[in-house]
Amino acid sequence: MQPAEFPDATISAVERETGLSKDTLRMWERRYGFPRPLRDANDERLYPSDQVHKLRLISRLLDRGLRPRQLVGETLEQLIARAESADATPSEAAHRLDSALFETTLRLLRAYDEAGLRAHLSAALQRLGLQRFVIEFAAPMNRWVGDAWSRGQIAISQEHLYTEQMQHQLRQGLGAIYPGSRSPSVMLTTLPGEEHQLGLLMAHACLAVEGVRCVSLGVQTPAWDIAEAARQHGADVVGLSFSEALRPKIAIDMLRDLRSRLPASIEIWAGGALWARTRRQIGAVRFISHLDQLPAVIAEYREHRSHDPRAQAG
């Protein structure tokens, strides 16, 4: 991509694009001397596109536990190298993924071929079935696409196109399943700040194929409202999805907050890519780092809570 085409960005624009707050941007400038924005006629900061690009890269690396003091001093090349080495470490994604499926998806994405992509994903769904489609294809592919974007191998718009089509396909698959009614009764959503629907949809699909009674509230439901809805609806479990985009600290805080608002009889299951890389967890919440663990968790619940009348229904 051509950085030269980007105009200089105001501090608000940079906050939007990188997720780093204005306060943080100013503080880094004061402490580390980076970023070092230009100034406009009113002495307000103007960030050149190369600095914005570097900030975006740093922001992604921060989520992986690296510290800003080190990162701000590094060159773009060093940062990219770090991003790639971090990606390489948990390389399950790559070798789990069927290479033919992968190559075709990538080719269609690069060509912005929506109709082709749609046909391709639909065929994969029919061939694999919903569960294998999610676990063996969608999950590792999501990972790859996210990483490829952060490395600059594909454009944001292509990542968006992928997400949109995958979401569409997952909903088609979900629409074909008759609503489940078996135990436990799960209420699915994400907490504020987590706007990725794909993780939620994949979890929904995995629950649906197990016949679980499942209600999804979509993304970004405030903790108070989750608690209220779960109580009113009589849910046994609140299922939450966390992508890597969320800061672990914020996620843990919100989880602890939600836990305190829910009665102990309602379990919390926290799933998503975030937990595969984060050590910090809290008790009284079930963490599920991979979707293939879900069947076991459901089975365990049914075993231990078999006195529940709903366990026999459906």
Add this chain to the structure above:
Amino acid sequence: MQPAEFPDATISAVERETGLSKDTLRMWERRYGFPRPLRDANDERLYPSDQVHKLRLISRLLDRGLRPRQLVGETLEQLIARAESADATPSEAAHRLDSALFETTLRLLRAYDEAGLRAHLSAALQRLGLQRFVIEFAAPMNRWVGDAWSRGQIAISQEHLYTEQMQHQLRQGLGAIYPGSRSPSVMLTTLPGEEHQLGLLMAHACLAVEGVRCVSLGVQTPAWDIAEAARQHGADVVGLSFSEALRPKIAIDMLRDLRSRLPASIEIWAGGALWARTRRQIGAVRFISHLDQLPAVIAEYREHRSHDPRAQAG
């Protein structure tokens, strides 16, 4: 709902919940004496829930052109009255909506009956067909649900449940249509900050039934990436959806920015509920405040640009 159950909120939390920036919150306190938060042990602001509630209401009224100086001085009752009178004025939503459809949807929503809601929406879609489903049911219903939430008649979680199910249904409907290939070639998305998918999906549906060649990038694509993708993909039109949640000023700014990045040969169509209430518009962008205008706009495009080779294809 019981405001007493909410704990006091930090300034960050209030920013998240109301959409008012920290700077704005502090400035209002300085200028108008409202909000008047408590302070914790570190002298940091703590907003009681009633003030947060009032701020949220004010924030929504601001988007309708009212000024903060007046609003901050009013009581909660006065603000609610204002919100309702504003809702009542363009009451197309209410009387356009078939009352039986409406009542049933509401009842199922109140009961958190996902399976029932799903069946109900699916039946409506089958009966009305996709186009009428969108224009006569989904659009006015969305409005009502959004307003009902801001008036406190339904919980956020119920609004979320509705949105999720409606989205699901629209995608089912879209999945049943064979991809169009007629002119113009439209690239659909929303700008950063606009995260409502429903408007985008409704537009997508209305375009699809006209046989338009249509690629959706989902929500929140940065302007630079839209421009790049539109050029690479060879789009004739960039279609953008704007909900009322977005501030008009920000929307106009971003539109102007996008316009400057796109060649004149690519049109911009800006749709969504935002434009029904906002006077300010800019040239070189086509504003579409209601979905039922879309067929005429498409026909007009086909008429005027019939020299385009794509117009004959498909």
Add this chain to the structure above:
DNA sequence: TCAATTTTTTGTCTAGGACAATTTGTGCAA
């Protein structure tokens, strides 16, 4: 009545200081 001007309102930026929460480093005992 409409357009051009002035005044008021309003949001966002600036600077630098403070401090709590987290992470890292160190010393010491098992």
Add this chain to the structure above:
DNA sequence: TTGCACAAATTGTCCTAGACAAAAAATTGA
């Protein structure tokens, strides 16, 4: 070596208070 307690460094977010441009409202003149 490992585990644990404590000290030091790091880091994000909050604070105050001033400035100013952009937008809206009010006023003026044709």
